[in-house]
Amino acid sequence: MSSLSELYQNVILEHNRSPRNYRVMEEADRRAEGNNPNCGDSLTVWLKLDGDVITDVSFHGKGCAISRASASLMTATVKGKSLHDAQKVFERFHRMVTGRLDPADAETLGKLAVFSGVWAYPTRVKCASLPWHALRSALSPDTPTT
Amino acid sequence: MTQVGAAPAAAAPDRPADLLDVARIRRDFPILSQVTRGGHPLVYLDNAATTQKPRQVIEAVSRFYATGNANVHRGLYELSERATAAFEAARERVARFVGAASAGEIVFTRSTTEAINLVAQSWGRSNLRPGDEVLVTAMEHHSNLVPWQLVCQQTGARLRAVPITDRGELDLDAFEGLLGDRTRLLAVGHVSNALGTVNPVRELAARAHARGALVLVDGAQAAPHLRIDVAELGCDFFACSGHKLYGPTGVGVLYGRSAVLEEMPPWQGGGDMIEQVRLEGSTWAAPPARFEAGTPPIAEVLGLATALDYIDQVGLDRIAAWEGELLRLATERVAGVRGVRLVGTAPQKVAVLSFLLDGVHPHDVGTVLDDTGVAVRAGHHCAQPVMERFSIPATVRASFAFYNTSDEVEALARGIERAGEVFR
Numbered sequence: 055m056s057s058l059s060e061l062y063q064n065v066i067l068e069h070n071r072s073p074r075n076y077r078v079m080e081e082a083d084r085r086a087e088g089n090n091p092n093c094g095d096s097l098t099v100w101l102k103l104d105g106d107v108i109t110d111v112s113f114h115g116k117g118c119a120i121s122r123a124s125a126s127l128m129t130a131t132v133k134g135k136s137l138h139d140a141q142k143v144f145e146r147f148h149r150m151v152t153g154r155l156d157p158a159d160a161e162t163l164g165k166l167a168v169f170s171g172v173w174a175y176p177t178r179v180k181c182a183s184l185p186w187h188a189l190r191s192a193l194s195p196d197t198p199t200t
Numbered sequence: 201m202t203q204v205g206a207a208p209a210a211a212a213p214d215r216p217a218d219l220l221d222v223a224r225i226r227r228d229f230p231i232l233s234q235v236t237r238g239g240h241p242l243v244y245l246d247n248a249a250t251t252q253k254p255r256q257v258i259e260a261v262s263r264f265y266a267t268g269n270a271n272v273h274r275g276l277y278e279l280s281e282r283a284t285a286a287f288e289a290a291r292e293r294v295a296r297f298v299g300a301a302s303a304g305e306i307v308f309t310r311s312t313t314e315a316i317n318l319v320a321q322s323w324g325r326s327n328l329r330p331g332d333e334v335l336v337t338a339m340e341h342h343s344n345l346v347p348w349q350l351v352c353q354q355t356g357a358r359l360r361a362v363p364i365t366d367r368g369e370l371d372l373d374a375f376e377g378l379l380g381d382r383t384r385l386l387a388v389g390h391v392s393n394a395l396g397t398v399n400p401v402r403e404l405a406a407r408a409h410a411r412g413a414l415v416l417v418d419g420a421q422a423a424p425h426l427r428i429d430v431a432e433l434g435c436d437f438f439a440c441s442g443h444k445l446y447g448p449t450g451v452g453v454l455y456g457r458s459a460v461l462e463e464m465p466p467w468q469g470g471g472d473m474i475e476q477v478r479l480e481g482s483t484w485a486a487p488p489a490r491f492e493a494g495t496p497p498i499a500e501v502l503g504l505a506t507a508l509d510y511i512d513q514v515g516l517d518r519i520a521a522w523e524g525e526l527l528r529l530a531t532e533r534v535a536g537v538r539g540v541r542l543v544g545t546a547p548q549k550v551a552v553l554s555f556l557l558d559g560v561h562p563h564d565v566g567t568v569l570d571d572t573g574v575a576v577r578a579g580h581h582c583a584q585p586v587m588e589r590f591s592i593p594a595t596v597r598a599s600f601a602f603y604n605t606s607d608e609v610e611a612l613a614r615g616i617e618r619a620g621e622v623f624r
Binding site: 057058061062067070092093094095096116117118119120122175178181 | 237238560561562563564567568571578579580584587593594622623
């Protein structure tokens with residue numbers, strides 16, 4: 055398998071073509087933006103909460119295949135999770151794309167493991183983490199609503 | 201004398217491609233013979249970001265440290281005298297390269313960015329008043345925009361920008377309208393790093409001067425491709441960088457017309473820029489020393505002078521002819537790839553090709569190209585207002601130098617085709 059197909063796995067290409075939860079959310083409880091000053095990419099993440107459970111999540115914006123697929127898989131992963139659990143997934147994901155993942159955590163990431171090849175491309179790590187950093191901001195209670 | 205790989209100019213003048221022996225020139229650039237991690241020969245097409253260095257430059261820097269290193273303008277011993285003489289000879293060399301009237305008009309800085317900041321902080325802070333205007337263009341690299349934003353905030357002056365046309369040229373009618381009695385300075389890029397457009401700097405400068413404004417030209421992207429003559433351009437300041445001229449990083453050049461430099465206060469304080477220092481106050485050295493506080497990048501300056509010798513040996517005219525041929529080939533071949541849209545199609549361009557591939561983000565194109573050994577830049581190229589003008593977040597940019605080949609143009613085009621296949 056070439057390094058390129060490790061980076062652009064089919065799951066990533068598919069989510070890039072048809073991203074899940076790709077829409078502007080009206081009446082969201084939380085909203086946060088992520089910007090990558092290196093490339094000018096930006097996206098917004100919205101959360102709908104019931105207590106501390108994420109009942110709905112969506113994203114919209116401009117980004118490369120990596121950031122788009124990452125955002126798509128992120129929304130699919132955290133929907134239905136508590137804020138606390140979503141934070142835990144963020145931390146594990148971040149360790150994975152920076153090459154610092156504890157092997158014990160690897161299997162808990164499920165489909166997100168398709169991003170495990172990203173750490174070999176230092177310039178692309180920020181692409182994969184951009185939506186997650188926006189999510190982390192949205193998880194914080196200090197984040198203003200829309 | 202610097203020996204370079206250029207063949208004698210024996211070919212017919214209507215075939216500029218034959219004027220340069222590119223294969224021989226490439227042997228002067230050790231880095232170009234390497235193979236990338238994917239097992240492909242390196243195809244280096246990011247020359248607008250930085251150029252590669254010929255061994256003559258690498259050896260000049262290395263030789264200085266091995267046999268000539270001493271601080272300049274200080275020591276009373278032979279080594280320092282030699283270093284000072286070489287350093288000042290390099291200043292003469294740079295003066296000749298840009299057509300300055302004397303070496304005293306050449307200030308060495310760390311970069312083009314620092315040269316522009318020097319003018320903004322020294323000339324700008326002491327001359328700009330509330331209500332005055334600084335005119336830039338929407339095509340500028342951030343380094344010729346943000347320093348002016350800063351000094352305008354500090355002085356109450358107003359920053360205005362000449363818009364860009366759809367082809368990526370300056371809107372000259374709008375320029376006329378923006379140029380007014382309050383315009384104190386026009387700061388304009390000679391060549392756009394994002395689009396490749398060559399701006400009509402001579403005409404712009406003449407019109408700005410007619411209104412009493414000074415003119416600064418950001419020549420970072422022009423100096424490697426066009427013959428520079430500051431007298432002919434009619435500018436008051438011209439800034440460029442060593443590392444884009446096949447020289448070392450860490451050295452920039454500011455040309456300043458002597459009458460203007462004389463009137464400017466120091467920007468940074470320190471050693472070498474003073475006449476007399478007393479605890480209660482100091483007096484300043486004459487330019488250019490006034491603007492060169494601290495130990496300068498000596499080895500880098502010597503490397504730059506060697507790079508200029510190298511460029512002259514190859515010949516700027518032959519460089520321009522071959523790069524023009526590469527641009528023609530690349531424009532034709534890349535524009536023919538399905539889904540490609542060129543951004544920046546001015547008739548007057550240097551060999552910079554900015555483009556988009558339909559449905560594929562520039563970063564993904566860049567990564568696929570990298571996988572085939574082709575190094576390009578993908579992003580906003582530190583020119584976000586340009587991206588905004590075309591309503592795009594980024595472009596892929598291939599920028600050529602005279603050591604690039606037509607085979608490398610083909611490698612670029614095939615890489616773009618492959619990117620199209622991966623993502624469709």
